[in-house]
Amino acid sequence: MSEPGLVLDGVSAAYRSSTVLHEVDLAVRRGELLVVLGPSGAGKSTVLRVVAGLEPVTTGRVLIAGRDVTGDRPGRRNVSMVFQSYALFPHLSVAENIAFGLEVRDTPRAVARERARVAAESVGCAALLDRRPGQLSGGERQRVALARALVREPDVFLLDEPLSNLDLALRVEMRAELRALHDRVGATVVHVTHDQTEALVLADRIAVLRDGRIEQVGTPDEIWRAPASSFVARFVGSPAMNLLPADGPVRPAGNPPPGAPVTETGRLDLGFRPEAVTVAGADAEGTPATVDRVDVVGEDAYAYLRLAGGEPVVARVPAARRPDRGAAVRIAVRWADVHVFHAGSGRRYSP
Amino acid sequence: MTRPDTRSRRQLALMLAPYLVGLVALVLLPAVVTLALAFTEYDLLRPPTWVGLDNFTALVDDPVFRVSLTNSLVFGLVAVPLRVLLALGLALLLHRRALGVGSARSAAVLPTAVPEIAYGLLWLWLLNPLYGPINQLLRTGGENGLTALGRTPPQWLTDPTDARAAIILMSLFTMGETFVVLLAARRALPRDVYEMAALEDATGWDVFRRITLPLMAPVLALLAVRDLIQSLHFSFVPAFVVTDGGPPPYATTYLSLFVYRNAFEYLRYGYAAAVTLVMILLTVAAVLVQWRLVRRYRAFYGV
Known part of the structure; x- marks a missing residue:
């Protein structure tokens, strides 16, 4: 196997007293786009939050770019995340939103703004730099959130159902752009979704999650042609198998x-x-x-x-x-x- | 559902009536009467006599009025920011769930719930220069009744500056309402924005300066203006009960106390009415500022 981008080694996580992840083993190669697919409540978002450090693990280790980050705080893991709600700062302009991560890390203001502009251009929202999130449409917010994730060149990108708030036409368009962007940037991406089409179209590999356990990890072709369980077989495909x-x-x-x-x-x-x-x-x-x-x-x-x-x-x-x-x-x-x-x-x- | 028909409109009017009667009879009419009395001389015994603008020209020349106006303005400009800051600090400290947070929140609100006169009497004891716990505390480690640094402890009730500070100190702990509003405002802020900041490794100071403060700014501004208006009134009881407007010369005589003295002790009701008019004008000015703030934040956040 080539260089590991991200490894989950027997990771369990609990919310209050109920366990939501059961000893999950998952390896994402550097530069790979892995889609975590599963129904609501399967623990998909928890996988991302555990990688980001927003949720503690109860057992197991998280390694990012070969580095054990299990005990590190979120800011030390060098990951960036696109939240389902986008989590844009409502009081900051688009440029300030994108540059936020650089500015709190003491990058000079001029440099930060220039890199924000470049990142905005790469996702096609350079015309919006002076606007505020309240003045943007859903698709535009999505682009800004992506630009904010891109600007810092992190080791891993975490995307938490980023397309779920968009209407169908826009979702199809953004899906294609996301794939093209990944091919261009070549970053390690973990993308969470419950939309099987999105998973099949986007992914290098898909990890199907059910009740906090990995059912199958494989390429879209493997998932489709050789489902490892009847759950995977019925979850992927519409109408179900x-x-x-x-x-x-x-x-x-x-x-x-x-x-x-x-x-x-x-x-x-x-x-x-x-x-x-x-x-x-x-x-x-x-x-x-x-x-x-x-x-x-x-x-x-x-x-x-x-x-x-x-x-x-x-x-x-x-x-x-x-x-x-x-x-x-x-x-x-x-x-x-x-x-x-x-x-x-x-x-x-x-x- | 369309516009209310005649019957439901009559019901609505009926339900509104008690409030309107109270508003007109108990607030608006007395206000108009006061406004009119400001142009008369009236001692509450003989019928008022029209004196035109005499009361106002007298006000301009009255050194006590000027002192109380200054006192009120200084009190507002010093006490109000401190109160809002204290409430903000407590709200940010106590917005998370943790052990003892519930009790701490209750403790923060409690002083506001104490009746004002009792609160004043309590502080009269706290501030006593000789036996009061505050000065006893300040004297610990010192000798001959001095503080550990060899200074005389504050003479809260007899020194003009110390007395003003005492009144401000008293007013700080009654910020319970402000605290509750700020607590609610902080808890309403979206969690993911803070998680985003954590992922970017923003320090606590950066989070406060770049996220919390700007997001809470509208609420803070409104509360500050509200407290500024209120400060014309909540300086009354402390000054009346604790310092009695003194120490000389009128160090803690605020506009409200000045009005009270003139109206009910010196029986110069017309003169007091003129000062009330000045207070109303100050309040209107503050309300105008408040309106502008609300409009600005509306435009800003597009709500």
């Missing part, structure tokens, strides 16, 4: 994975994405199902089906050839598109 007992009604076509007779035991689950389901008329081969409801999203339609035993299955079909509500259909999937999980633990099954 279908999950049915392996000895249930759906028997995939083709060659099953080698090893154990998957469909014979009741302790395994089959997962397959809505995209993998083929829907045919009632006279075709496959498992019979009825159509509960159909959501049309432009060219695509999502058919919410119900099998004879009551199990729900979602299928993506072309909007032009969508089945009618209440229609009887047959569905089929291929082994190649199926993920197998242990039913109890949810871990991925490997023969």
